[in-house]
Amino acid sequence: MHFDDKIPIYYQIKNHIYHEIITGTLQPGEKLPSVRQLAVDVTANVNTVQRALSEMIAAGIIESKRGRGNFVTMETTKITDLKTQLVTTQLAHVYQQLHALNLSDEEILTSVQHYIERKGQAK
Amino acid sequence: MHFDDKIPIYYQIKNHIYHEIITGTLQPGEKLPSVRQLAVDVTANVNTVQRALSEMIAAGIIESKRGRGNFVTMETTKITDLKTQLVTTQLAHVYQQLHALNLSDEEILTSVQHYIERKGQAK
DNA sequence: CCTAGTGTTATATTTTACTATTACACTATA
DNA sequence: TATAGTGTAATAGTAAAATATAACACTAGG
Incomplete structure (x- = not known):
């Protein structure tokens, strides 16, 4: 993934996933790739991905289920x-x-x- | 001066001065405040201001005259x-x-x- | 019950931007 | 010629983001 070095990576990851959700690449209720897989996909560290996810969870867009995965909210x-x-x-x-x-x-x-x-x- | 903590301060300073030049707040050929005064104005460090100025000088928008000051280019x-x-x-x-x-x-x-x-x- | 896959957290390290401070080079002027 | 004001640069220290790595907590499935 291409990053703008003027903006924190975790912030760009968050924006990227938001776009996938909004455009329907990620459907409501759909399971996201695991944090470790996401880290590989966007060529960033697990902790950085986790930080992005934490903000999306706090915003209620992502639901986290420990041991199972992260899921897009079903509240459209x-x-x-x-x-x-x-x-x-x-x-x-x-x-x-x-x-x-x-x-x-x-x-x-x-x-x-x-x-x-x-x-x-x-x- | 208000800063967006997601973007480097030197970058925001550069943008701010560019806007002043384009809107005519700073006229072609006009002398800028000294780097030390600018640092006070925007509440940043001299080195940070200097970094912003360096990029504007490299871009040919600002002309630096050692011992005299920095000046907006006269090439409109x-x-x-x-x-x-x-x-x-x-x-x-x-x-x-x-x-x-x-x-x-x-x-x-x-x-x-x-x-x-x-x-x-x-x- | 064990194991693999998941989210979560913690520690140590590196990198970069920013700051504080000092010093140096040059110009104008009193 | 001395001095004040200018740009420039170097050093050392701080803070935040990102990394590498490891460990912990939970779930599902064999």
Whole structure:
């Protein structure tokens, strides 16, 4: 797994698994790979993976069953809530950044529009 | 200055000064506060400020004159280039993130639109 | 009951960012 | 020419993240 060295690895692992849950790669109620397997998958240490999992457990997205494994919550509302939360966080961040660069609301909207239109074209 | 503990301080300082240059708070050719004063301003150590400045000097945005001070480049094209680069980076990041959450191009655009329309309303 | 697989925790070590402090090199100016 | 203000660099110490490794607690299945 590719890591951004500006952000803690455990934080990136958490984000990665959240994405898998939200996109349905990991279904509600599904068992996750074991912590040791996850550590291999993302090329990180067991303790680092565990730290990421602990936060997801605390958030109620993952249920831990000692001796059996970790499971995605079956409460789908928690998952949709998580998605809207992540989306909103992203939007707030980019808005704040572009606003701080003196872009008006209109400019922000059109810049997003142009980015989407032109992506893939520029070589 | 408020820091995000997930991102290196020197990196946030660099970003902060870049914003001041792009918004014109710091004009082309203008002298920056001394590194010691900057350290006080942002409540960080001189070495940390220096590390941020070093990267900006390497990028050609800041010119260092030993014994005199640090100055914003007078080449305005470098500044406009920097702005477009920062904006594009932000757009690419948010697009990648939202796309990874399974949002379509249309959904991304409308979510930005709705965010802008509704911000300030939500309490 | 034993064993393999699971989550959990603990210890020691390494790495990196940050800090505190000091010193050095250069410039302007009184 | 002395001095104050500037950038620059080096040293030593602290803190947090990540690693390697080991041990413990629990579950399922033979």
